[in-house]
Amino acid sequence: MKFRMVKRTSPLPKVMAVGVAILSLGGIVVTAAEAAAPAQVRSPREAAPFDLTGYWTAVVSEDWRWRMVTPAKGDFASLPLNDEGVKVGNEWDPAKDAAAGAQCKAFGAGGIMRMPTRLHITWQDDLTLKVETDHGQQTRLFRFAAPRPAPAAGGGGGGPPALPPLNPAPVAGAASLQGNTVARWNVNTLEGATNNLLAGYLRRNGAPYSENAIVFEYWTQHTDFGDTWLTITTVVRDPKYLRQEMITSSSFKKLPDASKWTPLPCDKA
Amino acid sequence: MRTSCRAAAFGLLFCASALIGQGANAQEIDFTGEWRPIYHEDGPERRPGPELGDYAGIPINDSTRLRADSYSPERIIAVTENGCRQHSADYSMRGLANLRIMRELDPVTQQAVSFHTRIGFHTMDRTIYLDGRPHPGPQAPHTWQGFSTAEWKGNQLAITTTHLKENYHRRNGIPSGPNRTFTERWVRHGDVLTVVTIVDDPEMLTERFVRSQSWMLDPGQHVVANPCEYGGESTYAVGTVPAYLPGTNPFINEFADRWGLPRSGARGGAATMYPEFRLKMEKPATTPEKCTLYCKCMNDVDACPD
Numbered sequence: 001m002k003f004r005m006v007k008r009t010s011p012l013p014k015v016m017a018v019g020v021a022i023l024s025l026g027g028i029v030v031t032a033a034e035a036a037a038p039a040q041v042r043s044p045r046e047a048a049p050f051d052l053t054g055y056w057t058a059v060v061s062e063d064w065r066w067r068m069v070t071p072a073k074g075d076f077a078s079l080p081l082n083d084e085g086v087k088v089g090n091e092w093d094p095a096k097d098a099a100a101g102a103q104c105k106a107f108g109a110g111g112i113m114r115m116p117t118r119l120h121i122t123w124q125d126d127l128t129l130k131v132e133t134d135h136g137q138q139t140r141l142f143r144f145a146a147p148r149p150a151p152a153a154g155g156g157g158g159g160p161p162a163l164p165p166l167n168p169a170p171v172a173g174a175a176s177l178q179g180n181t182v183a184r185w186n187v188n189t190l191e192g193a194t195n196n197l198l199a200g201y202l203r204r205n206g207a208p209y210s211e212n213a214i215v216f217e218y219w220t221q222h223t224d225f226g227d228t229w230l231t232i233t234t235v236v237r238d239p240k241y242l243r244q245e246m247i248t249s250s251s252f253k254k255l256p257d258a259s260k261w262t263p264l265p266c267d268k269a
Numbered sequence: 270m271r272t273s274c275r276a277a278a279f280g281l282l283f284c285a286s287a288l289i290g291q292g293a294n295a296q297e298i299d300f301t302g303e304w305r306p307i308y309h310e311d312g313p314e315r316r317p318g319p320e321l322g323d324y325a326g327i328p329i330n331d332s333t334r335l336r337a338d339s340y341s342p343e344r345i346i347a348v349t350e351n352g353c354r355q356h357s358a359d360y361s362m363r364g365l366a367n368l369r370i371m372r373e374l375d376p377v378t379q380q381a382v383s384f385h386t387r388i389g390f391h392t393m394d395r396t397i398y399l400d401g402r403p404h405p406g407p408q409a410p411h412t413w414q415g416f417s418t419a420e421w422k423g424n425q426l427a428i429t430t431t432h433l434k435e436n437y438h439r440r441n442g443i444p445s446g447p448n449r450t451f452t453e454r455w456v457r458h459g460d461v462l463t464v465v466t467i468v469d470d471p472e473m474l475t476e477r478f479v480r481s482q483s484w485m486l487d488p489g490q491h492v493v494a495n496p497c498e499y500g501g502e503s504t505y506a507v508g509t510v511p512a513y514l515p516g517t518n519p520f521i522n523e524f525a526d527r528w529g530l531p532r533s534g535a536r537g538g539a540a541t542m543y544p545e546f547r548l549k550m551e552k553p554a555t556t557p558e559k560c561t562l563y564c565k566c567m568n569d570v571d572a573c574p575d
Contacts, residue, residue, distance in 0.1 A: 059479055059542050063310045064325035065528050068547055075560035078312035078567050116544040187296055188423035224452040224467045225477050233463045248310045249463050249481035
């Protein structure tokens with residue numbers, strides 16, 4: 001007895017198969033097109049994940065007795081100073097600083113974000129973010145590298161590749177209180193690294209950081225309960241005076257306008 | 270299986286895997302690990318403890334100030350119920366003990382559905398849900414660690430916590446109310462975790478209260494069990510609650526005078542948080558020329574001797 005296979009002729013499975021295949025192939029085509037298209041090059045200003053511009057006020061809810069007033073000489077509580085740092089700190093002489101025109105040593109890049117100050121942030125150009133303080137009347141420039149095309153998107157999911165640590169190269173030119181800051185965006189964090197510094201103070205009472213210090217910063221912005229906040233985590237690396245990296249975080253709140261802006265020189269601030 | 274059905278199944282599988290891959294593109298950061306608190310800010314206040322009368326930089330209202338003035342630290346010994354009281358979720362993130370963070374992953378999507386924190390003091394455990402569940406209703410019980418949910422905002426974890434028990438904004442008598450809520454932002458920079466907390470407590474504060482602190486990843490650390498056992502250590506009669514009547518606390522100005530601070534600054538209030546306060550605060554009653562006490566307290570090497 002012979003049996004013969006009878007093919008079913010219902011069109012539905014064929015239609016489904018074709019439809020799914022088209023959808024799948026469409027996904028492949030789109031992905032390939034994305035990979036092939038030239039990535040748009042945006043300046044750091046255009047690529048900013050959040051708007052830092054405007055006026056900000058420090059909110060001094062921590063370290064109050066070391067930030068709002070000048071603490072007593074030798075008060076180094078919480079600071080990871082080594083023996084040399086403590087020795088140099090105990091030699092602090094504010095009159096000597098004033099005579100030398102060095103009243104602003106506590107307003108250098110290593111300590112300025114702990115000061116009770118306001119910030120005015122603008123874009124000086126597409127590659128440079130300008131940060132001014134009213135107390136101490138300091139200006140910092142965060143310099144971004146010229147933008148390059150972003151690498152093509154890979155398949156298979158996963159977020160952007162992790163960036164290597166930011167490390168500033170030695171800089172020719174005179175050192176300064178604010179040094180030289182290289183900056184970049186890392187997802188929604190502004191990262192900065194500052195070197196080429198003059199020696200300064202971590203606190204108003206002469207707790208020192210040296211000319212070899214590097215200051216790393218991580219700026220993040222968020223909105224909670226209707227207010228816009230800026231948190232700056234500062235890491236000071238200074239093996240000359242610190243037994244380990246000093247890590248603090250300072251909070252700022254967005255102001256609606258410039259009405260609170262009160263420029264004061266260092267010796268009055 | 271017929272050829273047409275095989276093709277359909279393959280196509281569906283391809284689409285499904287592509288969708289799962291898209292989910293994994295969300296910017297999830299791994300916060301798991303053992304974290305050691307960094308005491309480079311407010312070290313003496315956070316570890317040995319805050320001094321009586323130190324309300325500086327906290328936006329307390331008048332009734333909260335009065336209540337804080339009535340506080341006696343003897344209360345911890347005398348009132349048995351306070352002996353094992355936990356620090357609430359907002360205060361515990363000041364890093365009063367070491368921290369372990371763990372996470373649970375959805376077995377299919379491999380995305381985080383919750384984080385768990387364990388702080389090594391009085392078994393403070395907290396769950397932070399990322400699965401979109403709502404917070405419980407207003408009649409749900411309040412706990413020391415509250416109820417926390419979170420969502421990713423870029424590389425930040427944004428957490429909201431409700432249903433907290435009454436506790437303290439600072440453990441020198443400044444109370445925090447049972448109807449407060451607080452938000453957190455967790456951000457990781459390499460091996461450093463920065464946690465920002467913002468507390469909304471309209472019963473006790475006139476403004477939102479922000480604080481931030483950082484932790485260092487420490488793989489060699491192990492958060493140990495630290496259960497608390499109630500014990501009778503007090504010589505006070507049962508039912509006694511040590512306190513000071515208004516105007517009778519002899520320690521109110523001790524903090525300001527010891528450190529050479531304006532007394533109005535030590536009394537706290539929202540104005541003390543802003544730069545303009547420096548321009549109008551009065552001269553301190555005393556001005557110590559040199560540090561004589563706790564000068565190197567919490568600098569990671571020296572303790573805080575008397």
